[in-house]
Amino acid sequence: MAAIISLAPLALGLLSMARDSKDLMSPRNLFPGLLQLVLIIVTVLYIIYMLGAYTLLAAGSLSGHPMRWTAAISWLREREMFSGVLLVVVLQALTVLGGLLLLVVPGIIFAVLFMLVIPARVLGDHSSRRALSESARIVRPVLFRGALSFAGLLFIPWAILLIVQVIFGVIYGAASTTPVRVLPPALFTYLVTVLWVPIDGVAHALLYIERSGGLSAQRPDIFL
Secondary structure, eight states: OHHHHHHHHHHHHHHHHHHHOSOTTSHHHHHHHHHHHHHHHHHHHHHHHHHHHHHHHHHHHHHTOOOOHHHHHHHHHHTTHHHHHHHHHHHHHHHHHHHHHHOHHHHHHHHHHTTTHHHHHHTSOOOHHHHHHHHHHHHGGGIIIIIHHHHHHHHHHHHHHHHHHHHHHHHHOTTOOOHHHHHHHHHHHHHHHHHHHHHHHHHHHHHHHHHTTOGGGSOGGGGO
């Protein structure tokens, strides 16, 4: 869910610039557009690697075998987890966005049901499609008994981010390409992502470990 919320404003900004700007390649429009494109790429890579890495850091700390974040990223690379985590994030995003397009409430429920897909993929070693069903299986029994509140607390920074986007859109115009309209929300998006992703990743990892049977139920090569 973090990936969907943090990337959506940046992607929408690029789309509005491409659609409404009469001179997209002018210096006034080109710099904000390139900055948003760079931020999108950096944010995608950061979210994918860091959510996976902080999942491993949480499991290692609980097991008494703490792992450095550089070692966690190396662990993900050695097992070619990047594509697996990317695929599970894409599947999660498509499912949630599909629910939001149909009705808002199904999208919110899907977002909560699938909030543990990355820990399921990394710690449980499930396939990307299986990680979705595993997350839903774990969350469904407690969906209305704490899971919604848990997800709501983690959603607060992303809600603030959306509010900032709306405020700047109202003040300067949703399709405005001026730096004062584009740069502050883009930088705020990146700041929220960098600061909140570690908390988001660890919280989901701890919940997954607790609800899936503890450390003994996770893949053993994490603790070698």
